[in-house]
Amino acid sequence: MTKLRHYNGNPQKNSPALGATLAFLGVNGLLALLHGSQGCSSFIRLQLSRHYKEPIPLNSTALLEESVIFGGWDHLKKGIAVAADKYKPQIIGVMSSGLTETYGDDMVSALASLRLERPDLEDLPVVLASTPDYIGSMQEGYQRTVEALLMTLAGQTNKTKSLGLADSNDAPSVALLPGCHLTPGDVDELKEIVKSFGYRVITVPDLSISLDGHAELEAAPVVQGGTLIEEFQRLPECKACFSFGQSMEKAGEFLKKTYQIPHFNIPSLTGLTATDTFILTLAKISGKTIPERLLRQRSRLLDTLADYHDQLGGQKIAIALEMDLLYSLGSCLVEVGSEISVALSASQGSGNTLSLPFPVEVGDLEMLEERAADCDLIIANSNGRQAAGMLKVPHLRAGLPVFDRAGYPQKRWIGYEGTQQFLFDMLNSLS
Amino acid sequence: MFTNLTKLDLKDKECMSDAGSPKLCMKALPGEGAERSCAYDGARVVLMPITDVAHLVHGPIACAGNSWDNRGARSSGSQLYRRGLTTDIMENDVIYGGEIKLKKSILEIAARHNPKAIFVYATCVSSLIGDDVEKVCREAEAELTIPVIAVNCPGFLGDKNIGNRIAGEVLYDRVIGSAAGSDEKIPLSINLIGEYNIAGDLWGVLPDLKNLGITLQTAITGDAKFDDLRSAHRASLNVLICSKSLTNLVRKMEIRYGIPFMEGSFYGIHDTSETLVKIAKALGDPDLVERTLVYVQKKEEETRKTIAGYKKLLENKQAILFTGGVKTWSMVSTLAELGINILAGGTQNSTPEDFQRMKELMDPSAQIIEDTSSAGFLKIIAEKKPDLIVAGGKTKYLAHKTRTPFLDINHGRKLPYAGYQGMITFAETLARTVLSPVWGHLKREFPPREGELDD
Numbered sequence: 076m077t078k079l080r081h082y083n084g085n086p087q088k089n090s091p092a093l094g095a096t097l098a099f100l101g102v103n104g105l106l107a108l109l110h111g112s113q114g115c116s117s118f119i120r121l122q123l124s125r126h127y128k129e130p131i132p133l134n135s136t137a138l139l140e141e142s143v144i145f146g147g148w149d150h151l152k153k154g155i156a157v158a159a160d161k162y163k164p165q166i167i168g169v170m171s172s173g174l175t176e177t178y179g180d181d182m183v184s185a186l187a188s189l190r191l192e193r194p195d196l197e198d199l200p201v202v203l204a205s206t207p208d209y210i211g212s213m214q215e216g217y218q219r220t221v222e223a224l225l226m227t228l229a230g231q232t233n234k235t236k237s238l239g240l241a242d243s244n245d246a247p248s249v250a251l252l253p254g255c256h257l258t259p260g261d262v263d264e265l266k267e268i269v270k271s272f273g274y275r276v277i278t279v280p281d282l283s284i285s286l287d288g289h290a291e292l293e294a295a296p297v298v299q300g301g302t303l304i305e306e307f308q309r310l311p312e313c314k315a316c317f318s319f320g321q322s323m324e325k326a327g328e329f330l331k332k333t334y335q336i337p338h339f340n341i342p343s344l345t346g347l348t349a350t351d352t353f354i355l356t357l358a359k360i361s362g363k364t365i366p367e368r369l370l371r372q373r374s375r376l377l378d379t380l381a382d383y384h385d386q387l388g389g390q391k392i393a394i395a396l397e398m399d400l401l402y403s404l405g406s407c408l409v410e411v412g413s414e415i416s417v418a419l420s421a422s423q424g425s426g427n428t429l430s431l432p433f434p435v436e437v438g439d440l441e442m443l444e445e446r447a448a449d450c451d452l453i454i455a456n457s458n459g460r461q462a463a464g465m466l467k468v469p470h471l472r473a474g475l476p477v478f479d480r481a482g483y484p485q486k487r488w489i490g491y492e493g494t495q496q497f498l499f500d501m502l503n504s505l506s
Numbered sequence: 507m508f509t510n511l512t513k514l515d516l517k518d519k520e521c522m523s524d525a526g527s528p529k530l531c532m533k534a535l536p537g538e539g540a541e542r543s544c545a546y547d548g549a550r551v552v553l554m555p556i557t558d559v560a561h562l563v564h565g566p567i568a569c570a571g572n573s574w575d576n577r578g579a580r581s582s583g584s585q586l587y588r589r590g591l592t593t594d595i596m597e598n599d600v601i602y603g604g605e606i607k608l609k610k611s612i613l614e615i616a617a618r619h620n621p622k623a624i625f626v627y628a629t630c631v632s633s634l635i636g637d638d639v640e641k642v643c644r645e646a647e648a649e650l651t652i653p654v655i656a657v658n659c660p661g662f663l664g665d666k667n668i669g670n671r672i673a674g675e676v677l678y679d680r681v682i683g684s685a686a687g688s689d690e691k692i693p694l695s696i697n698l699i700g701e702y703n704i705a706g707d708l709w710g711v712l713p714d715l716k717n718l719g720i721t722l723q724t725a726i727t728g729d730a731k732f733d734d735l736r737s738a739h740r741a742s743l744n745v746l747i748c749s750k751s752l753t754n755l756v757r758k759m760e761i762r763y764g765i766p767f768m769e770g771s772f773y774g775i776h777d778t779s780e781t782l783v784k785i786a787k788a789l790g791d792p793d794l795v796e797r798t799l800v801y802v803q804k805k806e807e808e809t810r811k812t813i814a815g816y817k818k819l820l821e822n823k824q825a826i827l828f829t830g831g832v833k834t835w836s837m838v839s840t841l842a843e844l845g846i847n848i849l850a851g852g853t854q855n856s857t858p859e860d861f862q863r864m865k866e867l868m869d870p871s872a873q874i875i876e877d878t879s880s881a882g883f884l885k886i887i888a889e890k891k892p893d894l895i896v897a898g899g900k901t902k903y904l905a906h907k908t909r910t911p912f913l914d915i916n917h918g919r920k921l922p923y924a925g926y927q928g929m930i931t932f933a934e935t936l937a938r939t940v941l942s943p944v945w946g947h948l949k950r951e952f953p954p955r956e957g958e959l960d961d
Contacts, residue, residue, distance in 0.1 A: 082614060280956050
């Protein structure tokens with residue numbers, strides 16, 4: 076990967092703490108607390124709320140100059156206590172920032188010390204995620220936070236409540252760990268597909284019922300919808316675990332190692348072969364036949380591929396996305412005969428071992444502008460609009476943030492139907 | 507390295523002990539959820555609308571990556587200011603320091619983008635690892651033909667207001683008065699300070715100034731060109747539109763360049779007229795005063811006639827108002843113009859004077875919102891059950907969850923609300939929001955309770 080410039084021009088990267096916030100937003104009753112200065116959380120709230128058109132519950136430990144000198148340890152303790160007292164969340168999710176990671180606040184000891192001082196908060200689960208702003212992008216922050224959520228909450232029994240949820244007559248459960256490349260609409264679709272094989276699902280985090288944009292019965296300043304704390308407790312009972320996106324592999328491996336649950340990593344769910352692989356795996360482990368509905372969707376996709384093969388083939392496409400999404404959409408495009416002439420990922424992506432039939436570089440949207448001039452289509456987040464406008468190349472919005480197109484969070488890009496829709500969107504953008 | 511706060515004119519204000527008043531001198535409580543953002547944000551709000559310069563953020567991705575090109579400040583010319591430029595500090599930079607990367611970035615940006623100047627913003631992490639941004643800027647400037655200006659605004663210095671002040675200091679020290687040409691005053695010319703041309707607000711006011719024969723030297727900083735800012739000291743009058751956080755700037759300009767200043771607002775019919783007349787008087791031209799008085803009367807009548815229909819639709823509606831800066835009080839009279847009553851009002855990032863002025867203008871029965879967090883906001887909506895909420899975009903989607911009509915009046919909006927034309931747009935938009943048929947659907951129970959089916 077060649078480093079052409081020393082600055083990042085028109086970044087496509089989001090901060091890791093934003094990814095952390097996103098993961099926390101998929102957990103019911105949670106209040107996220109960013110250990111940093113107030114701007115860190117303000118920017119994340121703004122960015123996520125213009126993407127999802129939703130309120131974003133995220134508080135801050137509001138660090139100031141003296142905490143920079145004396146450390147933010149006390150601030151963190153106070154922040155957790157104030158958030159717990161004022162908002163009465165079921166869970167508090169804390170993430171660090173560039174500021175606190177640079178001077179090295181020990182979040183674990185701060186929490187331990189708070190628990191000693193405030194025995195009444197002993198039962199309040201607090202999840203600590205380390206997300207320094209200077210390592211990785213949204214994907215890395217999200218990944219670390221999902222791992223932290225599982226390590227802290229999975230299998231923990233709540234002292235005050237007995238479980239009693241799983242009945243032996245109930246359908247077997249599987250755990251789903253969707254990556255941050257999936258929209259709430261995608262997660263919804265994913266759950267439906269898995270349920271159609273006779274499973275109950277536990278989804279961590281579950282954005283499909285928190286950030287899907289629904290009218291709440293009553294507005295609240297903590298996360299509404301998302302994975303229930305009881306579902307975390309039931310994770311060890313799962314018969315299998317599926318993680319989606321390569322970034323989620325480690326989280327899945329954690330469940331596998333800890334609870335001896337078979338784990339399958341599904342790097343992509345967009346495209347015919349990617350979906351086939353997933354569906355065949357589901358059919359195999361469930362011992363059930365593939366539902367008629369899915370076969371019908373598949374045959375519709377095949378027909379679409381045939382009908383439009385000529386327009387799909389030979390298109391020169393520039394993609395700039397976070398790694399998992401780049402892999403998903405990129406491999407689907409190659410599968411239909413398009414040519415990926417530029418592929419820029421927001422960050423390195425951790426431990427990326429998948430091979431793609433085109434070179435991928437870490438790059439910003441200024442690089443996209445420099446390279447995509449003779450492309451037929453740009454696929455990037457809304458911030459790609461400057462490059463697309465300047466080059467007069469059509470621009471299909473994908474990733475985050477998408478703030479200038481309606482309905483993005485509800486959009487589906489996965490499965491046979493989502494793939495078909497993605498190809499339609501692509502073709503419609505071209506004309 | 508760190509900005510000396512005593513230099514920033516903070517000392518000239520007493521802390522307000524009044525409930526709900528802006529906590530200029532008070533620290534935010536960790537975890538409470540008040541949303542006051544940081545000094546870096548405050549500095550970028552003031553400086554980033556300058557159109558033909560490059561804005562380079564020396565920090566990790568959290569500072570620029572989450573926020574670039576996200577404000578509605580518009581430009582009639584260069585789009586360079588909308589570019590997100592950052593050194594994107596990484597782990598290795600934290601360990602080894604980021605000065606070399608910063609300097610190379612400055613030189614590369616100068617070569618690629620050909621800016622009139624480069625503003626370099628220091629952030630929490632760059633300050634903490636001890637990067638001397640000012641020194642690097644000086645060094646880079648020596649190799650270039652354009653100014654390279656350090657803005658020392660790490661977020662931990664405080665909230666947005668402090669950042670506004672730092673930006674004012676930077677403009678005063680490094681930009682204003684640095685033009686090579688004449689220093690002579692331009693007659694009947696003004697600067698509009700704190701006007702950021704959000705959604706094109708400035709363009710709504712310019713025709714009125716032009717019709718009256720008043721020249722705009724520059725707005726600080728909406729749709730501003732760097733060279734016009736450099737000559738800002740040639741204006742005859744400074745008009746402070748928004749955010750008294752730039753009071754430091756106008757005071758210093760008065761001392762150094764002898765430019766008097768006044769405050770004003772272009773939100774609402776009453777405030778627009780009052781401001782135009784005050785400008786005319788302050789410019790000291792009897793002819794101008796006379797034609798302004800005639801002009802504003804004519805415009806007021808025209809505007810009132812146009813919005814009469816909307817007023818009829820909105821009259822006696824009950825509102826909650828939550829905003830900052832000059833809009834705090836200016837919006838009170840704007841809503842009053844449409845016959846809307848204010849049930850409760852709150853503010854953030856305003857000065858104590860703005861807050862006091864809002865209080866005086868509101869009905870004494872109106873409640874002051876003390877808890878400005880989302881929890882406090884929801885509580886007051888539940889208590890007051892307003893017909894509409896007028897606030898900044900941050901609360902928009904929360905308000906929608908309460909199924910209450912909401913109008914965004916801050917930087918996220920798409921339509922200009924300033925001046926007479928802006929008042930018409932405001933009334934139009936507000937009526938469309940409040941009278942939208944969707945609120946009825948949102949409040950209807952489904953499935954209907956038994957016995958209600960035939961209603």
